[in-house]
Amino acid sequence: MEKKTDAEECPGVPISFVPTPTDEYRRHRKIMKATVQPGIPKIPVPLPMPKTKFPPVILPGARVLIWKQDPTVTEIGVRKAYLPRHIFAGPRDSRINSQGLPTVSPNAFGDMIQTPGTDAFDAVHTFAVVRQTLTMCQRAGASGSAAAQMPWQWNSATVPDPLNVFAHGLPDVMNAFYSRGEKALKFGDFIRPGSSPAERIYTCRSFDIVAHETGHAILDGLKPGWLLSGNPPQTGGLHESFGDLVAIFLALSQFDQVEAAIAQTKANLHDKTFLSDMAEQFGLALGRPNGLRNADNDLKLSEAGTEVHAISQVFTGAIYDILSDIFSFEKSSAVKDDASVLYTCGQYLFSLVLRAIIASPHSSATYAHVANQMLAISLADGKPVQYRNYIRNRFTVREVVVSATPLTANIKDGVELAPHIEDAPGAVQDRRGCCGTMNLQEYFGEGGALHAEIEEFKKSLK
Numbered sequence: 001m002e003k004k005t006d007a008e009e010c011p012g013v014p015i016s017f018v019p020t021p022t023d024e025y026r027r028h029r030k031i032m033k034a035t036v037q038p039g040i041p042k043i044p045v046p047l048p049m050p051k052t053k054f055p056p057v058i059l060p061g062a063r064v065l066i067w068k069q070d071p072t073v074t075e076i077g078v079r080k081a082y083l084p085r086h087i088f089a090g091p092r093d094s095r096i097n098s099q100g101l102p103t104v105s106p107n108a109f110g111d112m113i114q115t116p117g118t119d120a121f122d123a124v125h126t127f128a129v130v131r132q133t134l135t136m137c138q139r140a141g142a143s144g145s146a147a148a149q150m151p152w153q154w155n156s157a158t159v160p161d162p163l164n165v166f167a168h169g170l171p172d173v174m175n176a177f178y179s180r181g182e183k184a185l186k187f188g189d190f191i192r193p194g195s196s197p198a199e200r201i202y203t204c205r206s207f208d209i210v211a212h213e214t215g216h217a218i219l220d221g222l223k224p225g226w227l228l229s230g231n232p233p234q235t236g237g238l239h240e241s242f243g244d245l246v247a248i249f250l251a252l253s254q255f256d257q258v259e260a261a262i263a264q265t266k267a268n269l270h271d272k273t274f275l276s277d278m279a280e281q282f283g284l285a286l287g288r289p290n291g292l293r294n295a296d297n298d299l300k301l302s303e304a305g306t307e308v309h310a311i312s313q314v315f316t317g318a319i320y321d322i323l324s325d326i327f328s329f330e331k332s333s334a335v336k337d338d339a340s341v342l343y344t345c346g347q348y349l350f351s352l353v354l355r356a357i358i359a360s361p362h363s364s365a366t367y368a369h370v371a372n373q374m375l376a377i378s379l380a381d382g383k384p385v386q387y388r389n390y391i392r393n394r395f396t397v398r399e400v401v402v403s404a405t406p407l408t409a410n411i412k413d414g415v416e417l418a419p420h421i422e423d424a425p426g427a428v429q430d431r432r433g434c435c436g437t438m439n440l441q442e443y444f445g446e447g448g449a450l451h452a453e454i455e456e457f458k459k460s461l462k
């Protein structure tokens, strides 16, 4: 039987997208090896091999296909990704378990290459993005501590339960969420309002949305106290912002995405066309912006009130500005490739943010807490003073902190900056503009649930 090409099996996927040697090529290589290529050189003395009593079993990683951004943004499209750890049928591994769709099994090479638009593709794509997000956070937080494993909120030495991922977990629901109670991520699908013929949108197919919700799950494992609605608005803002930052930095941890960003913006991260191009369709379909689009703002704390989504944009915007500043500082086009520099800056800044969050208080954390930890950790890392100037300046402009010295002078090492705009005592978080996670009843407690019911009642009377 004639072998089908990739293009025939997967319409829209370039031919030989995943190179797999054909039988003909293998036979050719065998003949070439036997007749043309030199044999294995004879080694007179056998090389001593390291001996271990119980050699570790190393299983190969998996190649998968995922959507780079949104399937609707056609020029970005499908990409091949390599997950360095072995992926079991499901797909699943020790930390993440796909649920609710037919089991997908790896092929003979340990890969999971599926056809875009199918349930199997959705299961693999969603698993892969959750896995990439978790791996990125584990690397960024690496310090030898237990926290560096990024355990889920319920994990302990005796409870290693994985996070259950339901790619099609909320039929006809225009939302997605992380539930601690269900130990799960659930992604909705719905008919795009006004579409004719009816077009079904799957939130699991959005790289940004999957990364964002995984960010909530990871942060809940690190700071279980932060997700509860009884915290001040800024603590809620940190949770929502972390989801967006995870989506942004995950894109910037992938070389092809970094190169695309450099080409699109001509190495100017404040180029507006790039920001507004990202995740356009999903943001509009869900009625709120995602990931990078949330970074495109000049909001200050005094303008955000108690609205948690707006507050989150203040933090996301400040971090994005700091990334742009550090990138401009490190950029040296004559010596180093811009994309390589941006990749390195992204890796460092995400690690700095994550470690600053880990070092912040377990409840009622504020932006000033995290900003001051970023200053302290970047100093301990031996980074140049300019890094700390950028952190101080951006958080000062956003009204997070006040600086005793002019913003044009270098910051003094070891100085802790005082908070500027603080949440009013007893201020209640308004989470209506946030994602599904922040609106889940399980994080509200009894008082919150009552508040939500009253709001619903008020809405019905309008």
Ligand SMILES: [Zn+2]
Binding pocket: 212, 216, 239, 240, 243, 434, 435, 436, 437, 438
């Ligand atoms: Zn969220």
